[in-house]
Amino acid sequence: MRKAINNTLRIFVISAVVVTTILMFIAYCAQFSVKTHDAIKSRTDTLVSCIDSYSGEEAVEILRNTYDGADVRVTLVGSDGAVIYDNAADAGDMENHLERPEIREALANGTGEGSRESETIGERIYYYAVRLSDGSVLRMAQSTNAIIGMGMSILPIALIILIAVIGVAFPVSKSLTKRIMEPVNNVDINNIGSAEIYDELKPFFTRIAHENEEKAQTEKIRREFTANVSHELKTPLTTISGYAQMINNGMARQEDISEFGRKIEKEADRLLKLIDDIINLSSLDEQTGISNPETVDLSMITEEAICVVEKTAKERGIQIFYSREPALIKGNATLISELVYNLLDNAVKYNKENGKIIVFVGETVDGVELSVRDTGIGIPHEDKERIFERFYRVDKSHSKKVGGTGLGLSIVKHVCACHNAKIRVKSIVGKGTTIYVTFPDNINNE
Numbered sequence: 001m002r003k004a005i006n007n008t009l010r011i012f013v014i015s016a017v018v019v020t021t022i023l024m025f026i027a028y029c030a031q032f033s034v035k036t037h038d039a040i041k042s043r044t045d046t047l048v049s050c051i052d053s054y055s056g057e058e059a060v061e062i063l064r065n066t067y068d069g070a071d072v073r074v075t076l077v078g079s080d081g082a083v084i085y086d087n088a089a090d091a092g093d094m095e096n097h098l099e100r101p102e103i104r105e106a107l108a109n110g111t112g113e114g115s116r117e118s119e120t121i122g123e124r125i126y127y128y129a130v131r132l133s134d135g136s137v138l139r140m141a142q143s144t145n146a147i148i149g150m151g152m153s154i155l156p157i158a159l160i161i162l163i164a165v166i167g168v169a170f171p172v173s174k175s176l177t178k179r180i181m182e183p184v185n186n187v188d189i190n191n192i193g194s195a196e197i198y199d200e201l202k203p204f205f206t207r208i209a210h211e212n213e214e215k216a217q218t219e220k221i222r223r224e225f226t227a228n229v230s231h232e233l234k235t236p237l238t239t240i241s242g243y244a245q246m247i248n249n250g251m252a253r254q255e256d257i258s259e260f261g262r263k264i265e266k267e268a269d270r271l272l273k274l275i276d277d278i279i280n281l282s283s284l285d286e287q288t289g290i291s292n293p294e295t296v297d298l299s300m301i302t303e304e305a306i307c308v309v310e311k312t313a314k315e316r317g318i319q320i321f322y323s324r325e326p327a328l329i330k331g332n333a334t335l336i337s338e339l340v341y342n343l344l345d346n347a348v349k350y351n352k353e354n355g356k357i358i359v360f361v362g363e364t365v366d367g368v369e370l371s372v373r374d375t376g377i378g379i380p381h382e383d384k385e386r387i388f389e390r391f392y393r394v395d396k397s398h399s400k401k402v403g404g405t406g407l408g409l410s411i412v413k414h415v416c417a418c419h420n421a422k423i424r425v426k427s428i429v430g431k432g433t434t435i436y437v438t439f440p441d442n443i444n445n446e
Contacts, residue, residue: 044140079135102129236267299324299361305340317354325362329439339415342408351376373434379427388413
């Protein structure tokens with residue numbers, strides 16, 4: 001970036017000098033051209049006043065004595081267009097000038113002017129003609145090569161200026177680039193608020209800092225996930241391996257083998273559930289929406305999920321109260337079933353003995369809502385933002401007792417994201433938790 005700014009400054013300065021020189025050259029030539037034309041007109045008018053009182057031969061003699069070999073071309077043309085005198089060519093060999101624009105204009109209006117390639121001397125010439133009192137025309141002409149030559153005379157000066165500017169531009173641009181880049185190079189990306197940086201760049205660096213923060217957070221979650229997966233997989237595998245070795249080595253009594261088998265089966269089921277949840281989460285991570293949504297009756301899915309968890313709830317004396325209204329949404333029935341089941345399963349696991357679960361499905365002003373309220377252990381305020389993280393458990397001792405993979409609420413959050421649903425949590429420690437999921441009312445809005 002430093003090199004790009006440095007080169008840009010140099011190119012800008014050099015280009016500015018070159019363009020300025022060209023414009024000055026054009027302006028100088030234009031100004032000199034105007035002055036030359038005015039000078040020709042003035043000299044012509046002066047000469048006319050001198051020879052207008054003389055006869056034709058006397059006037060020619062004066063012109064020969066004064067202008068033969070002069071730096072300006074002088075021509076005397078008769079009223080019939082015949083060339084009487086020319087100091088740059090033999091008048092007898094010259095064609096009739098009656099059709100020359102400046103001659104024709106002078107005969108008609110008294111004066112005439114024009115600029116064109118001269119057939120006689122092969123240069124571009126500026127002509128100015130004045131009609132004399134006897135009807136003849138006196139014409140003076142100046143080659144534009146003189147104008148260009150005068151303009152070219154300033155080019156060496158312009159070249160010297162250009163070289164001097166380039167010589168100054170290189171160290172100056174280097175110094176300016178260093179001053180421009182110094183605040184950028186000294187930016188503390190993690191402390192943008194106190195950084196002495198250009199206001200125009202603050203949003204850019206703020207976005208970079210935010211992206212770096214997100215990247216660091218993602219990396220932290222990835223490491224935690226890897227560590228947690230390893231731990232969660234190792235725990236049931238260690239139990240399975242331990243009981244299997246005891247049976248295989250004959251260390252288990254005959255009456256304990258059945259119990260060991262039951263525990264191996266339980267840990268194997270837990271392992272399979274954990275693997276299924278990880279696969280589901282990986283699949284949900286790749287989804288940004290539902291490709292082929294179907295019409296889903298949320299109240300019916302919720303009723304089916306209640307039937308699944310009802311047996312476990314009754315074993316702990318937990319009562320489930322369900323109120324519903326017809327509630328149709330667009331989505332994936334399998335994913336929504338997973339969402340509802342995980343919410344109800346958590347409400348049972350983290351509830352108190354002989355507690356209650358109150359479930360509601362119906363229309364609200366914000367859309368179709370599912371709410372699950374329990375009378376369980378509750379969630380501390382500082383943990384509310386983290387309960388949807390993978391493997392995060394508020395009460396690890398209680399979680400170990402009730403089982404589970406620690407991925408249920410992570411799956412809930414991902415399913416909500418796929419369906420553009422909003423999720424919010426209200427909880428009081430020791431009194432219970434309510435989780436609200438609001439689906440957009442996309443059936444009625446179609």
